Every structure is written in structure tokens, then in C-alpha cells.
Amino acid sequence: MHELDIGTVRTTEHRGHDDLLSAGLGLTGLAGVPVPFVNPLDPTAAELRRRAIQTSWKGIADLGPLGGYGSVYGAVPDVPGREYQMFAHLPGAHAPHRVLLQLPDAFDLHKRCLVVTASSGSRGIYGAIAVAGAWGLPRGCAVAYTDKGTGAGYFDYADDSGVALDGRRAKRGEAELEFEPPPEPSTAGIAVKQMHSGDNPEADWGRDVIQAAQFGLAMLDRAYPGEAPFTAQNTKIIATGISNGGGAVLQAAGLDHDGFFAGVVALEPNVYAAAGGRVLFDYATEAAIWLPCALADTRFDDTPFARGANRLPPPAWLLRCASLREQGKLRGNTLAEQSAHAHQYLQQQGWSGQAMATAASTTAFDLWRVIAAGYASAYLRRGPTDMPCGFHYAPTSAGLLPGVTDPAARAAWWADASGIPPGNGVGLFGGASVSPDPTLVGEDCLRALWTGDRPAAQMLHASVAATAAKLPRTDLPLWVVHGADDGLLPTVFTSEPYVAWLRKEGRRPLYWKVPHAQHFDAFLPLPGFGERHLPLLPYGYAALDRLWTHLYEQAPWPDSVPVPAGQPRGAQALTRQALGLD
Structure with a gap:
């Protein structure tokens, strides 16, 4: 060793x-x-x-x-x-x-x-x-x-600061930082070590x-x-x-x-x-696309996080069924038929009914997309300004749109943040379209990095292969x-x-x-x-x-x-x- x-x-x-x-x-x-x-x-x-x-x-x-x-x-x-x-x-x-x-x-x-x-x-x-x-x-x-x-140890290009060994914020050049990415303009947003280190x-x-x-x-x-x-x-x-x-x-x-x-x-x-x-990237990108529709099936009516206060699935999940039907991936003309088909598809991919039910929480919190976007950037060794599929991290404003960093949130990132945005005043942006189902375009793009054969997909597969346990x-x-x-x-x-x-x-x-x-x-x-x-x-x-x-x-x-x-x-x-x- x-x-x-x-x-x-x-x-x-x-x-x-x-x-x-x-x-x-x-x-x-x-x-x-x-x-x-x-x-x-x-x-x-x-x-x-x-x-x-x-x-x-x-x-x-x-x-x-x-x-x-x-x-x-x-x-x-x-x-x-x-x-x-x-x-x-x-x-x-x-x-x-x-x-x-x-x-x-x-x-x-x-x-x-x-x-x-x-x-x-x-x-x-x-x-x-x-x-x-x-x-x-x-x-x-x-x-x-x-x-x-x-x-x-997030790096904020707005003030060119990261996290020092004691957990406090420090500017580039003032101290050794937990993560110090290459210089970028002050508008480059937030850089995260796991996703943007180049490793x-x-x-x-x-x-x-x-x-x-x-x-x-x-x-x-x-x-x-x-x-x-x-x-x-x-x-x-x-x-x-x-x-x-x-x-x-x-x-x-x-x-x-x-x-x-x-x-x-x-x-x-x-x-x-x-x-x-x-591998996680495979089934996370699959889940991001298919689980919202599958969880609209009536068998999940009593599943925590699968229904709103009105006892109905979230509207975005119903729209996902319609989107998949329009893409020709689902059969059926009713929500019941479409959600049942999505459920059947995931079962064929190895998902158990109980795993799907428990995954309602992950789906409701949008974690599949969050994980896939971040991991894709890490696997492809991308920086904060060229993440795959148009994603990027930036401070959030009151309306959950890109804004200016809250100084108090930034000071507490090392203690409070989970290490994968969004959260604590940092948002995940991009990978979306102006449509009734805005996140699907980004999720389809991330899925293609696993199912496709273009150079980026080949590089991602090579990076994932390197993670296999011996x-x-x-x-x-x-x-x-x-x-x-x-x-x-x-x-x-x-x-x-x-x-x-x-x-x-x-x-x-x-x-x-x-x-x-x-x-x-x-x-x-x-x-x-x-x-x-x-x-x-x-x-x-x-x-x-x-x-x-x-x-x-x-x-x-x-x-x-x-x-x-x-x-x-x-x-x-x-x-x-x-x-x-x-």
C-alpha cells in the first residue's frame, strides 16, 4: 500500500x-x-x-x-x-x-x-x-x-472562497482549501468537490x-x-x-x-x-424517468409520499405518464393503463413492489435527478460551467431562481450542507425545457449517457467500471x-x-x-x-x-x-x- x-x-x-x-x-x-x-x-x-x-x-x-x-x-x-x-x-x-x-x-x-x-x-x-x-x-x-x-467544502466564485481546514470560509490564496477549482468568472456559480474536482x-x-x-x-x-x-x-x-x-x-x-x-x-x-x-447511475436515471408514472398506479394509494393532501398523485407524475405515452414508451389511453404499464416495466427491470413503494420518498424529493446530474458530472470530470445536459449549481433567490449567495448560508455550508445540491441556498438549475413536463428533457439526456454509445457515454461507462469492487x-x-x-x-x-x-x-x-x-x-x-x-x-x-x-x-x-x-x-x-x- x-x-x-x-x-x-x-x-x-x-x-x-x-x-x-x-x-x-x-x-x-x-x-x-x-x-x-x-x-x-x-x-x-x-x-x-x-x-x-x-x-x-x-x-x-x-x-x-x-x-x-x-x-x-x-x-x-x-x-x-x-x-x-x-x-x-x-x-x-x-x-x-x-x-x-x-x-x-x-x-x-x-x-x-x-x-x-x-x-x-x-x-x-x-x-x-x-x-x-x-x-x-x-x-x-x-x-x-x-x-x-x-x-x-463548496467553492463560491462570487467571492472566490472555499473552506479551510478548520471549516471556516477563506479566499483563494489565503489558506489551503478543501476544494480549490481553477479560476472562473465570478458568475460561474458554485463548484462542488465531488462533482467538479476533475477526478x-x-x-x-x-x-x-x-x-x-x-x-x-x-x-x-x-x-x-x-x-x-x-x-x-x-x-x-x-x-x-x-x-x-x-x-x-x-x-x-x-x-x-x-x-x-x-x-x-x-x-x-x-x-x-x-x-x-x-450501478446507481443506471437505475437512478431509469427511476427518474419511470417512477413518477409507476407510482401513480392505484396500488400505491396508501404509500407515504405517493399522494398529496387530496389523496391524488402529484400533478407532475400524471404529466409524466402522458409524456411517456407521447414518446411511445407506454401503452394505454388512460392513467390507470399507463401507470400500470410503467409499473410492469420497472418490475421487468428488477424493481420489487416494496422497493418502488419506499422509493416514493426519493421520487417526491426529486433525488433521482439530483443524484444523476451530480454523478454524471463527476464521471465525466466536468467543471462547474460545463456539467452534462446543461445542469449547473448556483445560489438560489427567494423565488428558487438563480440569485445572489446568502452570506449567512455560505458561512454555514460546511456544517449544514449535504454535499450534493440543492439545499442550503444552493440550487440545481438547467436540464429543463418550457413544457408541461420540464425536467424530462434533462432526465432523458442523463439516461442517454448510460444507454447511448456517443463518446460521453463511453467515457461515463469507463468511469463507472472503475468503481467496481474487487x-x-x-x-x-x-x-x-x-x-x-x-x-x-x-x-x-x-x-x-x-x-x-x-x-x-x-x-x-x-x-x-x-x-x-x-x-x-x-x-x-x-x-x-x-x-x-x-x-x-x-x-x-x-x-x-x-x-x-x-x-x-x-x-x-x-x-x-x-x-x-x-x-x-x-x-x-x-x-x-x-x-x-x-
């Missing part, structure tokens, strides 16, 4: 009213209103960190009153310690990825443990704290994070995770010089992540042939096995946990073909396809959603607990583990019995 060069490291102490796991907020504060800034136009580094941790928790965990976090499963104890943070550089990459080590004061030198993780989705450096931090820090493990080339970040997720672990070991050497060196031979390195972070740790596992990792637990991973399955070593303990109802990363396209491929190649992965769990635990407090589903986090924690007993208590690694027989939460508060973990 390529050795990591250690550059400028920012070290901070976190004790008293500012700990590692919740920045002093505790469970109640994490679940509360956004932490205010004394000066919203110029928040301090400590304020930004506190709110970034709060935002990251809220983006992953169900902290609602019925969700059971902190009482049925999980906990947010006070964990004092230190943080070490740096911009790390992969050989050949244009932009760095941010790495962070959280080292608890109660680090167990007798059971040396380093948990390494990558952010979920496109989030920033704390994006996996509710997974890796919540499990590892209280038991005395150090936890190393990477943003894997994503994050909300293919997803292809490097595995190397990012390995560098984060190397950084963690180096910082342990720095913190405990008398106990150094910390190596994979004397410190167990456990890799875990959720969603894109889950895919990242599986990519890293495929690069480990020398026993670097002691074990891997991946939750609902965005993983692509070249031997089977489908086989992990034969003796690596590996556990994949995925919700059976996942509508964003359906198991049939992701975990199932990956696990089948591993087993065919003689590996022994454990696999839990958890009934009633879906992709977004953070959506469970929404009306009608939590009643039908279960959170996935407790099953990930359980898998990590089982890995711990194998690594530190010599429990045998099983060939299989029965999938817990959980039940939907219903209208009452979550119970341990509902999870089926006892």
Missing part, C-alpha cells in the same frame, strides 16, 4: 462541554433545533464543528421520540478526547480528501482498536459519526474518518479509506510515542460504513491482500460487483447488512449480487437482509413512514458487536447468522422486541 504523506495536521481538544461524540450536545441537543451561531456571518470553528456533528447525526439516525435511539439501542455518552485533522492527497488526484481521527481519552491500549469509516452519501467528514463513532468511541476505539472526496472520486473510495486508516495509525504514534509504532499487526483495524460509506469500505476490502483490515461491516452499501447487479482476501470477516425495503439502493441491484459473487469465489460473507428496514433511518419520524419500517442502525451495531467478540474474545466466525425476525414499529414507540435482536 502507498504510504501516506503527513502534511499540516490540526489538533484540537474536546472535553467538558465539548466532547467527541456529540460536541457536548448529548442526545437531546442532537435531536433539537440547529445550534445557533453567535455571529451567523462569521461562525467560529468550534461552532461549525458542533453544528456539523449535529447535522450529521440528524442525517443518519432516527432521533425522534418514537425511534428508540438511546433507550432501545444506541447511546450518546460523553466521550472526551482529541481530534487530529488533515487534507490527504492520493497520488494523481486533483483534490484532497479530508481525514480525521477522533481519539478518546479512554483509548484502550490493551485492546488496540482503530475503526475506520467513510461518510455516507455525499456528506462531509462527520458523515458517519452515528455509525462508526457511536459504536467505536464508547468502547475505547479510536475512529478514523474520510470524506472520500465528497463533502460540503473520479468514487473510483478512489477504497484508497481513501486506507489512507484514513494510515492517518489514524500515524496519529496514534504521535499521541502515544512510548507505545509506537501502531500497525495493523498490533492494532485491529475495523472498517465500517453506511450507504456510500458502506460501498467505500467494501472497495477498501478489495484492495487489502495483506491482512490490513481485521474485519468489515457494511450497511446498505452502494456497491457494484462487475459480475452482476446494476474481491476481498479469503480470510477476511465481512458482514453486509441491508434493509429489505431499501428503495434508494435496492438489494437486488447492490448487496445481493455482491454477496453472491463473493460466495461463488469462495468467500464467506455474512448477509442480513433485514425485513422492514429501508434506506433512510432519518426519515422514520416522518408521518406514515416509521409505522411501516424499522431502523437499520441497530442491526449494524449488532453485527459490529459480533465482530468484536470474534476479534477480542475469540468467538468463532460463523458461516451464517439467522436474519432477525423484526416487525414494523407501528404507531407506538420502538421496542427491543420489534427489532427481533434478542
Whole structure:
């Protein structure tokens, strides 16, 4: 493995009213209103960190009153310690990825443990704290994070500013920035690292995770010089992540042939096995076009997010059926016939009825188009002014049209934004027409990048092929946990073909396809959603607990583990019995 060069490291102490796991907020504060800034136009580094941790928790965990976090499963104890943070550089990459080590004061030198993780989705450096931090820090493990080339270090050409190592805004040339794109006119809009770095970040997720672990070991050497060196031979390195972070740790596992990792637990991973399955860009562009019409079918009348207050599908979904009929892609002259045909088409492509139902939320929030537009730009290595299909990012005005950046929103981007616009005063524009179905032209263009054979489509396919996971070593303990109802990363396209491929190649992965769990635990407090589903986090924690007993208590690694027989939460508060973990 390529050795990591250690550059400028920012070290901070976190004790008293500012700990590692919740920045002093505790469970109640994490679940509360956004932490205010004394000066919203110029928040301090400590304020930004506190709110970034709060935002990251809220983006992953169900902290609602019925969700059971902190009482049925999980906990947010006070964990004092230190943080070490740096911009790390992969050989050949244009932009760095941010790495962070959280080292608890109660680090167990007798059971040396380093948990390494990558952010979920496109989030920033704390994006996996509710997974890796919540499990590892209280038991005395150090936890190393990477943003894997994503994050909300947005660059605003309006004032030529980006994000410095401490999370605060800085102008080009004033400090090393998380992302510093080539110069453009002040009207060029907003540049985002994942989409505009000129790299293919997803292809490097595995190397990012390995560098984060190397950084963690180096910082342990720095913190405990008398106990150094910390190596994979004397410190167990456990890799875990959720969603894109889950895919990242599986990519890293495929690069480990020398026993670097002691074990891997991946939750609902965005993983692509070249031997089977489908890549996210493929089914996201398909879903963006077809799901609005399919979800207008009457079988989804009781599905959360599929109907408005009038109990009817959104008008845009009805117009989509008409557009597809006009294009000759659908048969039937009535909405019932057209939506039924769209549903049938998606079933033939591998979509289950439950995945489609859960994906109503993703469709209602327009996430398919958002994901496809951003990922297309990353795969094609485009900049902020030449994104595919005419898309671009720009500040939003009060009317949701391109406008001028809100200085307070810009100051908080690093803490508040998800890493993939729109949101927090940044909009996704372009890829639209003046028609009753304005977004279809952009979605058709994005779909053609997958189904077509023009040079751009060929380049995109090559970039996607580079993201395929490789086989992990034969003796690596590996556990994949995925919700059976996942509508964003359906198991049939992701975990199932990956696990089948591993087993065919003689590996022994454990696999839990958890009934009633879906992709977004953070959506469970929404009306009608939590009643039908279960959170996935407790099953990930359980898998990590089982890995711990194998690594530190010599429990045998099983060939299989029965999938817990959980039940939907219903209208009452979550119970341990509902999870089926006892």
C-alpha cells in the first residue's frame, strides 16, 4: 500500500462541554433545533464543528421520540478526547480528501482498536459519526474518518472562497482549501468537490479509506510515542460504513491482500460487483424517468409520499405518464393503463413492489435527478460551467431562481450542507425545457449517457467500471447488512449480487437482509413512514458487536447468522422486541 504523506495536521481538544461524540450536545441537543451561531456571518470553528456533528447525526439516525435511539439501542455518552485533522492527497488526484481521527481519552491500549469509516452519501467528514463513532468511541476505539472526496467544502466564485481546514470560509490564496477549482468568472456559480474536482472520486473510495486508516495509525504514534509504532499487526483495524460509506469500505476490502483490515461491516452499501447487479447511475436515471408514472398506479394509494393532501398523485407524475405515452414508451389511453404499464416495466427491470413503494420518498424529493446530474458530472470530470445536459449549481433567490449567495448560508455550508445540491441556498438549475413536463428533457439526456454509445457515454461507462469492487482476501470477516425495503439502493441491484459473487469465489460473507428496514433511518419520524419500517442502525451495531467478540474474545466466525425476525414499529414507540435482536 502507498504510504501516506503527513502534511499540516490540526489538533484540537474536546472535553467538558465539548466532547467527541456529540460536541457536548448529548442526545437531546442532537435531536433539537440547529445550534445557533453567535455571529451567523462569521461562525467560529468550534461552532461549525458542533453544528456539523449535529447535522450529521440528524442525517443518519432516527432521533425522534418514537425511534428508540438511546433507550432501545444506541447511546450518546460523553466521550472526551482529541481530534487530529488533515487534507490527504492520493497520488494523481486533483483534490484532497479530508481525514480525521477522533481519539478518546479512554483509548484502550490493551485492546488496540482503530475503526475506520467513510461518510455516507455525499456528506462531509462527520458523515458517519452515528455509525462508526457511536459504536467505536464508547468502547475505547479510536475512529478514523474520510470524506472520500465528497463533502460540503463548496467553492463560491462570487467571492472566490472555499473552506479551510478548520471549516471556516477563506479566499483563494489565503489558506489551503478543501476544494480549490481553477479560476472562473465570478458568475460561474458554485463548484462542488465531488462533482467538479476533475477526478473520479468514487473510483478512489477504497484508497481513501486506507489512507484514513494510515492517518489514524500515524496519529496514534504521535499521541502515544512510548507505545509506537501502531500497525495493523498490533492494532485491529475495523472498517465500517453506511450507504456510500458502506460501498467505500467494501472497495477498501478489495484492495487489502495483506491482512490490513481485521474485519468489515457494511450497511446498505452502494456497491457494484462487475459480475452482476446494476450501478446507481443506471437505475437512478431509469427511476427518474419511470417512477413518477409507476407510482401513480392505484396500488400505491396508501404509500407515504405517493399522494398529496387530496389523496391524488402529484400533478407532475400524471404529466409524466402522458409524456411517456407521447414518446411511445407506454401503452394505454388512460392513467390507470399507463401507470400500470410503467409499473410492469420497472418490475421487468428488477424493481420489487416494496422497493418502488419506499422509493416514493426519493421520487417526491426529486433525488433521482439530483443524484444523476451530480454523478454524471463527476464521471465525466466536468467543471462547474460545463456539467452534462446543461445542469449547473448556483445560489438560489427567494423565488428558487438563480440569485445572489446568502452570506449567512455560505458561512454555514460546511456544517449544514449535504454535499450534493440543492439545499442550503444552493440550487440545481438547467436540464429543463418550457413544457408541461420540464425536467424530462434533462432526465432523458442523463439516461442517454448510460444507454447511448456517443463518446460521453463511453467515457461515463469507463468511469463507472472503475468503481467496481474487487474481491476481498479469503480470510477476511465481512458482514453486509441491508434493509429489505431499501428503495434508494435496492438489494437486488447492490448487496445481493455482491454477496453472491463473493460466495461463488469462495468467500464467506455474512448477509442480513433485514425485513422492514429501508434506506433512510432519518426519515422514520416522518408521518406514515416509521409505522411501516424499522431502523437499520441497530442491526449494524449488532453485527459490529459480533465482530468484536470474534476479534477480542475469540468467538468463532460463523458461516451464517439467522436474519432477525423484526416487525414494523407501528404507531407506538420502538421496542427491543420489534427489532427481533434478542
